[in-house]
Amino acid sequence: MNAAALYFVNGMESETSAIARGLRRRDPDLLDRLIEQYQHRLLRYLTYLTGHRELAEDLFQETWIRVLERGHQYDGKHEFSTWLFSVARHLTIDSMRKKNPVSLDGLLDNEEEKHAPLDPVDIRPSAMEIIAQHEHAERINAALTCIAAEYREAIVLRFQEGLTLDEIASVTGAPLGTIKSRLYRGLNLLMPLLKGAQA
Amino acid sequence: MNRDVHQQAREWISLTGVDGQGLSDAQQSQLHAHLRECELCRQYADATGQLVRSLRSVPMAAQPALVRRTQARVRQHAQLLRQHRERLWMVGIACAGIGFSATVTIPIMWRIFAWLGAWAGVSSSVWETGFGVFVIAPALLVSVLLLARGTHLTDDAGHWRH
DSSP states (O other): OOHHHHHHHHHHHHHHHHHHHHHHHTOHHHHHHHHHHHHHHHHHHHHHHHSOHHHHHHHHHHHHHHHHHHGGGOOSSSOHHHHHHHHHHHHHHHHHHHHOTTSSOGGGOOGGGTTOOOOOOOOSSOHHHHHHHHHHHHHHHHHHHHSOHHHHHHHIIIIISOOOHHHHHHHHTOOHHHHHHHHHHHHHHHHHHTTTTOO | OOHHHHHHHHHHHHHHTTSOTTSOHHHHHHHHHHHHHOHHHHHHHHHHHHHHHHHHHOOOOOOHHHHHHHHHHHHHHHHHHHHHHHHHHHHHHHHHHHHHHHHHHHHHHHHHHHHHHHHHTOOHHHHHHHHHHHHHHHHHHHHHHHHHTTSTTBOTTSOBOO
């Protein structure tokens, strides 16, 4: 490992260790900063996971409460985002179970979510750009809601959140081979749905 | 090239989103060599690349109000947890104090009751029963008060009704 890479790894470790220490102390300033830092990524993950913006917002708040309560469980050896997504995922599954006790893993029930619109929030520029951006985002979101939740989750974590395959396996608790297969199948399902809509 | 080679190439493409991340050097060079030769897989790689770029281009922002609300809730909850922890500390310290004082005072009280029993001329079973009641009474009283919390004697917050 060269000096730059070593410096980067050490820097990352010291940052995750600092987060772990802060979480053990339940430091509210640290939590404020983490909420700011991970707001978009966490909300996007939850929105795609649940297929409902409102539910995602509720779970967003609950996730941070859970982070506060269980912060001592974060070891600081792995990326904080991986642990955060894992916490959010467990909360989502719990929430789905409460809503639909017949299906123990609501995440795998895609039928009820097919109609659910996702509501992306646009950022800035001109009115025309905003409209075009919104339409484009809506088309992608609509396509994403048409594929099974486990495929959607793998795609979102890999290509939107930029997690490695190992990190996705850690978040979802699924074997690496399953993650690879979900990505492959998910992309193949998504491709025909988005033909002509790609930027 | 047989079908498996194409499928393998496409699986690798789907894992990396064509940025090569997640593949070993050997796999990457094998993939690139295959893409140079295979038009269909190249098209697949282009389509995947476009799809991934589209996915990454979707903006999804949390509303500032949601962030502020969450921060406020977290701070409030943190304060509650801190108060709860402090209360647990107080209870722990109180229990330790009571344990210590009981250890010190019980032998003394036993002697005092024995002396009182002898002075009053009652049998040992009488003053021993008196001693038992004296020791247990505070604990019994506290238990009754604790049990009464959450009943009609208190309001929803656990405060005594007047």
